[in-house]
Amino acid sequence: MEKPSFSSTFTKQLKNESTDSEFKDSTEGKKGDVIDYLISYKVDSGSKDYLQSGATITDEIPSGLEVDESSVYVKGPKDTNYYYQGTHYHEGKLISTGMNAIEQGESVLIKFSATVTANSVGLITNTANITGGTTSGGQATGEMVSNGADLNIKNINGFIQVPSLINFGAVNLAGQQENLTNTSTNGELIVSHPDDNPFNVYVSYDNSKDGLQNSNGNKLSSDGAGLLFIKQKNNSSTNNGTWHPLSSEATPIRTASFQNTNQEENLNFTDYIGVGDWQLKLAPDTVPGAYNGKLTWTMVDDITTS
Secondary structure (H helix, E strand, C coil): CCCCCCCEEEEEEEEECCCCCCCECEEEECCCCEEEEEEEEEECCCCCCCECCCCEEEEECCCCEEECHHHCEEECCCCCCCEECCCHHHCCCEEEEECCCECCCCEEEEEEEEEECCCCCEEEEECEEEECCEECCCCECCCEECCCEEEEECCCCEEEECCCEEECCCCCCCCCCEEEECCEEECCCEEECCCCCCEEEEEECCCCCCCCECCCCCECCCCCCCCEEEEEECCCCCCCCEEEECCCCCEECECCCECCCCCCCCEECHHHCCCCCEEEEECCCCCCCCCECCCEEEEEECCCCC
16 A cells, blocks of 8 residues: 555644643533643654645634633744734634645644533533645645544532522611512522532621621611521422521521432522512611622532431
8 A cells, every 4th residue: 555645643632720730632620610722733744745835724612611812822833932813703612723834744733721611511522623725746635623622521519690689679767677578689599410419508698797888888787686588498499488697607598408309400499589588677777878788609518428
């Protein structure tokens, strides 16, 4: 058999900035991790022909990854340093660059970083492609495809979305104490908990720090019985529930644990924190104004024993 007149090597590798020290063909990650990618195309030193200019190398970014536009750099065959490439008009969905002639032993390198945005367990694989190539011998190379760089998304226990606003409306105190229930809740409470281990969702509020304040720095005060309350349910969101004061110590939104027995991708608990599920206790001497504060959400697996 006659040796091909043109030969090249086309690879794509990745590494997780949190766990890996070097590039490889596959790695693991979770939502929020930053993954570095390195694409390399090289004309083999023993190749008779080289690749003429005019080919295009592209990398289509799969869903579950968000490219950092500022991280996309290219190093051509005659370059001593990387130069900034970006994704131009592709809005982070496609990396593309034309290539100059690549002679024997020369290469093109592309590097970029992407943040994992995937919410579910699975495999994210993508390849780089070269099209429009012609060798110095006049042969069209056709589409050349790199190996697949595999990113295995691990179990992700975390919050997909939390409420952005709990609105208690407006009231005229007239020197009297008022207990307000919320008139609306903007946003949903959605979590990811892929395994079927029991877990709890907690919410906390610390009035000793910034607390609920208006634009003038006036802070809502508590009489010791509590300021902000949640209607904690028992086994279901349809349960009447009982009022529990929030503090810096996390309070579960339900007395019974949650469990993803059906292995759902995401779990929606918005019904536990909707209209009428929050209460604000205002003292008679409350200074008028629009008050804002911050809640903290946590999720913890139950402790199990064998």
